[in-house]
Amino acid sequence: MSCLEPHRKRAFGPPAIVPETVTLEAQDMPGLRPVACVEEGAEVALGTPVMHDRARPAIRVVAPVAGRVVRVETGLGRRVIRVVIRPAGPARAAPVRAVGDTRELMLIHGLWCDLRTRPFDRVPDPEVRPKAILVNALDGAAVAAAQAAPFALGHGLRALCRLTDGPVILCQHGGAALAPAEGRVELDTVAPRHDGMAHRLRRLCSVAHGGEVWTLDAQTAIALGRLCGEGLFDPTRLVEIVTPMGEVAGLRQAPLGADLAEALKEAGWTTPATRPLRRNESRIDPRHDAVPPPDGALGPIVPVPALAATLPMRLRAIPLLHALQIGDAETARRHGCLDLVEGDMRAASAICASGADYGALLRRVLDELEGER
Template identity: 30%
Template sequence: MIHAGPAVSCVALLGADLPGLRPRLMCDQGSHVMRGQTLFHDRLHPEIVFVSPVSGVVESITLGPRRSLSALVIRLEVGQHEPDPITMPMSSATEVRAALLAKGFWPAFLTRPFGRIPAPDAEAEAIFVTMTPDNPHAPDPRVVLADEQDVFTAGLKAVALLTSGKVHVCQTPATDIAAGLGDRIRGAFFASGGASGLTGTHIHRLHPVGPGRSVWSIGYQDVLSIGKMVMTGAHDFSRVVALTGPRAREPRLVRTITGASLTELTGGEALPDPRGLPPCVLSGSATSGRRAAWLGRYHQQITLLDDVPSRREPSAKGLVKRLCLVSSRPAPVIPTAALESALDFGVPVIPFLRALSVGDAETASRLGCLEMVEEDLAAVSLACTSGADYGRMLRHVLDELAEDA
């Protein structure tokens, strides 16, 4: 069952979701914007626009290093007129591409290699639709898509026009959601949870990538949003997320909006702590999520945990170790069975982690990093004795390789 989430007054577009992007702003602080209105576009590819998920007022714009985006916050305005839906022709690859770019849905796609938004004229050898939960607490896609199969099918057919290759609908074993949609839209079945639920694992097994080979991935809720755009012309940026974690008072599925304020979404949702400490709020799962104030663009889970100390304690383990601020150099990497089994890409784990640790992009590429993004290394970071965040190291390497590509 899906519950209506708490009303939020603010949403944000986050630079953390957009690696490598340099925005050219089309609005100012204090600007009144409508749902679907362009807020900024990519300086390198002006055709890629980022639109407002709500109608309201731009409350703040924070830029990071080299004028990268940190956060653009919009405060909702109650009673503001919503724009009328505008349908666009989407019966050919050219029309679908133009519509997704114009309406701000192009950023729903991410490339492998590099985990970036594809160029507006790029071609994918295949497209992967991810419907496999990466942990037992993630939303069940079949629950989210209940009563909306026709809309989801419309989205799948539109997405399929963007590639001459296969569209792999990666799902858990059950009735094939992609059945009867033609030879190019195929169901692929993986167990839920762990590495088998990650897009990187699907790509590695079905269509490995590397230099000169590129595929795209997209989440099933974005495909659903594209289907709604096809059928109604409306911008729909709603999200069904799982509210979970040991501090969650009532774990459940809630419907909210991408970029929603986690402070407002989780207000009153946490169990009290004997020490009076507030919960640690993660956007994402306990394995790969990040401590945040806003719901990430690609996240489908909010996790409430016990808060962590402000500095690493010698006894800290697992997620606590990763979230704590490390004040000293990382500990040595000790090969263990858990570490060797934490990476499901057939790469030699220890040499690979050493290459990431020293920023050796050439060796990391040769060992297989082009198939991965940060979430693929979350389990490695938890299992490793060093306490290092290998997802962050991987991002630095991928960005370097992307600039040289």
């Protein structure tokens, strides 16, 4: 890891996954039209651009490992779907020439695609300045990574301050502060165990009445900090794997896009298919990967408090779910759906008896609202 960290907790970190293949999905660049910039069979080095946005080529995805491109799948109009790389060796951080400001660094090293906007959950436009940046240190993998690299996290947070005129807020679940709060870096250490980024956003800087906020995972901030502070490009991320019983099987370290099938089999999953580590994914839970129910007619919403508590909308939670079910975008916007993204709706879909996939319903409404802008 880093040579600047004075006292690292673990000498070698969690066990690393050495994948057979690394798959970079174009789905991980929501809102963009990615095109491939490598050919099948080409050799790529760590950090070589693999795909970029057609309209803004500066936004790009880079190779997380050195190896050979074995497949480039494209769809209509040269639009790339995924790029598969066979790594030549294990992924590890490598020294790079880190020049330029935060924006350039993040664009050059493919970290920009880890940023997401709220509303709409898109990769942000580099020209925009958000009103705040929220850093997600809510899950186990992010906390473990932050505890192993507090200096890099601090560096990263300070670097992020240059992207916004507002605060950079590190969101964590109680516990000791993972990074010092200084300057425009703020900490949000409210303790409830089951709230998510949507609750924090709603409370700290809601975008329901306009404005744009960016969110990113703490591990991306650490990667950025390492890039600025030590000149190291680290393409690996920690990931928490959950067994089918719902217990945490443990942390693993894997490069972005690594095939996790082997690790999942060890965790007791019955039929793990090829399952690449997606961008910003730090927890693999079989219950989240479950296939959504076939869409027949939806049942009634039973308005229980447990359902309302999954959303940060307080008294508007049930009316919002009603609006999503009937696809009423204007009412949903009035109830604050701009603060939400698909991932926030998982708990509601699991608890609600209607069988609705609220993630998909929300996406439909958000697409409609985005089109109206």
